[in-house]
Amino acid sequence: MTGLNEGKRAVIYARVSTKGQADSGVSIETQLKVCRQWCQAEGVEVVGEFHDDGISGTTTNRDEFAAMIATIISQDPDFLVVYDTSRITREGNDKYNKLVQALEGFKCGVVYPGMGGITADSQAARFVVPFKTTTDSILVKESTSKTRESVNRLIEEGVHVSRSAGFVFEEDIPLMPKGRVLLEDRVREKKDPDGAVVRTVTKATVIASEKDFFALVDRGASIEVIAEMWGLGRHCLTDAVKGKSRCVREKCPIPDRYPEYVRRLKAAKDAGICDPVFEPYRKTVRARASKERAQCRAKATERRADGNKGSESLGKAVGDDGKKGVVQ
Template structure:
């Protein structure tokens, strides 16, 4: 029997999409699995975690089980209510889909079509990009509303800064006359004096440990520095200074100056501007000199396992010396330059050349539009099937109603009601069951995969999202590239790039695992290698 692991998640983010409760997701997945004849062996749940990060306890435990369990794995399928419960970014979907395939694990989303063949990866990432685009739009709308709240001087959520406490205030009236309540800050009588004392001690030259011991406002020197730099103690409301740019590491970056909200006199100040400036001068003088101490991060060779030497039938591997980073033929490394005199390849030049070709030949508007159209056709097909099933249910309900009416007419004409009690009960139960099935179809239609009208802007936005993949960390990019490239064969001045993608994308109603019988849809292009990609000829033949 096919074994299934269910994964369910809800987030804490203020998302506009319908957040189906975890128990509801699990119940629907169990019913779906039972209808397929699958056995549910594991259930993984993450409550209160965003799908934009893969740093989720149950998710990490599930991945660890997949990677470390010996064959056969404890489950064959990962089943989700919808794919955005498992992934909220294209990068994560690409990286972990590769993990699933390597360990022969199938991924199924209840309310999304399945795709068949090697082109499924392209189709799935189109779907993921469309979903991520929708989430980004929702986030922008949410951020716009939060900016308005911050500009009015109110809190956008979370705990107040140490030294303040949250208090509810009336910010206006609704059209129906009810008050609009917002959260503001007021000085905390227990901690506000300690904050002021911490600033005064720092300005007078006290050390970090001395301030912490005397005030207890924080527990570590680094936290103390952050507190002493916080302009909120001047009465300012500052919002959107940083933005999250990496869901996996939660890395953040400075927002553009025009996107930062600064509201003066938003709440009562705890210190004066003169005292704040004096403390900043002290912190600058105490800042350690880190000039020249940064270390270069280790090199990541993106094309390892992809770059192939046609002459010696061997892969190129990465190599770094004091002068440069480059790829070298592994046959040359084993046999020596005299026996294998192929040239070394410049790392940065070769990687830039391949990424440029990938954008030009795979992430094209034509392919993305074809993928969206295929998904839309699948949605229309599902709707037609729902309409057919709905019509059949309506006929059965009508027929059951006619039978019940005849029973009641028979009773009215003198038939003993006890003789018809069981048939009436059976027909009534059947009618209620049919109505429930009809209601379920209507409910599923409301929450089913939503594909907006395909416009040039939508296609361009998804293409931009694909291209943005190349701006991710080298470690992620190295894991993603094998999803699209099978091999890069170098032969003198030419390169053959074999891609995992098809000109025509096909949607299938069933999944076909890799292995025997799986025709990997692919295409190969031959391109001229640009001048300067080779380092030098190490020796003559």
Template sequence: MLDTSRPAIGCTRIYLRVSTNSQATEGFSLAAQRERALAWCTAEGISDSEIYTDAGLSGTRNDRPGLNALLSDLRRDDLVVVYALSRLGRGGIIQTLGIVKEIEAKGGRLVSLTEHIDTGTIPGRLVLNMLASISEMEVEITRERTHAGRQQAASQGVFPHAAKGLPMGYTRGEGGRIVTDDRADVVRLVFQLAAGGKSFLHVADELNKRGVLTVQGGPWVDTQVGRVIRNEVYHTGSYQYRARTHPDEPARWQPIPVPPLLSEAEWQAAQRTRTHNHAHRDEARFPLTGHLRCLCGARLHGRSNTAQDRLRNRAEPRLWYLCSPKGRGTPTCPANGKGAHYWRAEVVEASARASLEWVLRHPEALQRLAQSGTQQTDPGAAERAELEAQRGRLIELHLEGLIDRAEFISRRDALSVRIQALKPRPLPVQNLPELSAYADAVPLLSPADYVGLLRDFAVEFAGQEDGTVAVVRLSVPHFLGSEDGQ
């Protein structure tokens, strides 16, 4: 019998799960779990209960309908009953404790019948914490042993992972040694086409014309060619194990011998000097570069699918503004939960011109946006910084899958409202000039003149939920005669 000194019970919610439809591999069925849970409820004097079921679903998944429904219905003082902690989650201690913490955050408590855990009692919480510590220690020990084993294998010339982690042209042969495969000739062809420093885009076009496919079975683009050309493994005969996971710690790399595919002279002949003449820096094609932010706040840069568009015989390449992991510093965009966030250039550029024209015609909007740089003292700076740090930690929890997207958005928006409320009120800007002539000119400006206007007014746009953009910051230049405008 569990400790009887427990708080009052609201609604009792029983959660049942098996990972296979046959229910055989788990050793107990949904019916057995249900019978045990209802028997416990009867012994505790609980007559009414709600039952939530996930049949044939792995416990490593966070998107289980039954569990999500239970957490959504959960109210303060509710009791969640499971046959065992393994029914709640099988994705490791972090996942299981995350679910338990979510139950407790909503004012509920958990009872696990197999482990005799009741989070509503001091002994129950103690046992849970002990299990969590032991499980975490086991995870760390297993990780260390696995790492040591892989390092030992690498030191003996064995690649300790699946072959898909190797560069193109190599595979994992007998005994784990790295050997060449049937893509080695493709690698040699890439270097032959790039000899003399030809552009990556030229090489990609030529490969696509010849019907040569990538490892994934698709067409080539310039970035894929660049990754092959810059990889020194093809002429050094040495694959640096762990260089990808620890790029800034060469001391931790472990060289593994590989058959070289090229001579050093052949490798050098294909190299080309990096330039800054990239497509996303071409202001004629991407006038909003440096002036546009994603919904998540990251700056966007231009992107074209030139190689694929040529392959599909498109007269004009499709242009985008991209929110990428490299630009924002996180693996996924918090605004859409994906690795990349694409904005159609033709849509956002038309929307940007329309938004700027509207602002220049409306003195009230212009007055509000032109107040940047004229703010009072900032007494809420410290509190605002702490709230912004909380928002950052919240984003990290979401990226790690510890909170669902709905709760993340709700908490993020609440923090954003508090942060906005703490921002200092700007001082009024006086004597703004008449700018309707500039508004008339906006739709007619050439790309070069438009970029100049954006620079002069220090315009900044932000993406909106509907895919359009709006002006969020603007400064009136001094040469227009504004005495106090910035």
């Protein structure tokens, strides 16, 4: 049987909030399957499929969402096919309306197969959608509030609930909550909705003494060089030096060593101390910095699919092919 929309084109979008776990019992694969079935029944050609796994509907800062918007802009499909309204946003009816109006500006209708196949501009949607989008946003707020209350209660009971630190000075360990420092790699396994085992590994915290750190600084090593030597991210070591524990709510009284670091590094440079053992690490740091500067220059001159620069349109910077990056 010929579909009512035979010959028209569509993009499909799906989303769940938690990685390895379906959101509200509707997995990515289920959403895609239902949307594909609608397209097949209607005779609609699918020109793109996008899905964000593990990203909340309370933000539009989603890579695949941005790529989907770019494809709509560049390929002019007739429909965006989404399981239901909550897959687009859970920020309430006002935000939903703004997003749908933006899509309508590209002459792209929105269809919800998981809601009986209603379209965003239908009479049924005018009654159903405001109620659903408002309810979704309320439920998200209630869930967030309950989670916050649970976290606060655990902290009051002395239970650590923050993520483990990537690096700490061993002198700071007694000042930090129990569990903040992970002494061994932590392996966790759980099953996803399809029964497959998902295995995650959290790396053990890197620990070094304040004495060893300043010994390297006195020989002319910067934070960037030391981080490279110790296999750390620069920001990870910088936070530790500045006493930023990333557990503010747990009130870790970690000292700020940054002023001392600046003073001693300057003293080493003024004295002409420059240990050649650091040179390979310095080259790596310089090469990385040069690459980052080149990327920044490219980003500053990139052209969006709609001809704008910066953040003047929906989503992140994307190319005419629906992918992020510079348009050639």
